[in-house]
Amino acid sequence: MGNFKATVEDREIQRTFQSVLHFTGNTRPMMEEIGQKYEARILENFAKESDPEGNKWQKLSAATLLIRLGKGKRTKKSGYLSKAGTRYLTAKMILQEKKHLLQAIHYQADALSVTIGVGEHIPYAAVQQFGGPAGRGKKVHIPARAYLAMNEGDGMRLAERDQRMIIGVLYLRLSDAVDGRS
Numbered sequence: 001m002g003n004f005k006a007t008v009e010d011r012e013i014q015r016t017f018q019s020v021l022h023f024t025g026n027t028r029p030m031m032e033e034i035g036q037k038y039e040a041r042i043l044e045n046f047a048k049e050s051d052p053e054g055n056k057w058q059k060l061s062a063a064t065l066l067i068r069l070g071k072g073k074r075t076k077k078s079g080y081l082s083k084a085g086t087r088y089l090t091a092k093m094i095l096q097e098k099k100h101l102l103q104a105i106h107y108q109a110d111a112l113s114v115t116i117g118v119g120e121h122i123p124y125a126a127v128q129q130f131g132g133p134a135g136r137g138k139k140v141h142i143p144a145r146a147y148l149a150m151n152e153g154d155g156m157r158l159a160e161r162d163q164r165m166i167i168g169v170l171y172l173r174l175s176d177a178v179d180g181r182s
Helices: 011-023 028-048 062-069 083-091 125-130 160-178
Strands: 105-109 114-118 132-134 140-142 150-152 155-157
Touching (some): 011 160, 028 105, 028 114, 028 160
Antiparallel strands (some): 150 155
16 A cells, blocks of 8 residues: 555644744744654554554454464464463554554654654555555455544544644644743
């Protein structure tokens, strides 16, 4: 699937941003702050294995776990799990096998926007976010495990807590600008 881009627009955020823009000419530090905080929220979601609204991601399928378990030190000749296999399955984190996706999440900010996402070098990023067919011959269905924002139709929407965080940053900067501290 390669790189994907989704735009999340919120009217209250847009109105508040326009007010900040009116009172201050330098909005880049504010956008940097939003990007940093939003990226931190995504990392929290990965640690909790949940979407931005706190809903747990669907567990890994038994087939996925068996494939990852492999043969060798994690299983016994009898086919049962070894102690190493039990430890492996107990510690298994969703979407974090090699942490490539997690480490690829970054934001970019300029004076007018914040973009957060995953680069083209993670071809499975979109299928993890939105769900869909994957694997050889596209015979496996990956469930959606929203990590950037909430899936809605063909796009995304911000979770309420993320909206509040962004609006909080905007109001603080607006207050600073109106008070002449910006």
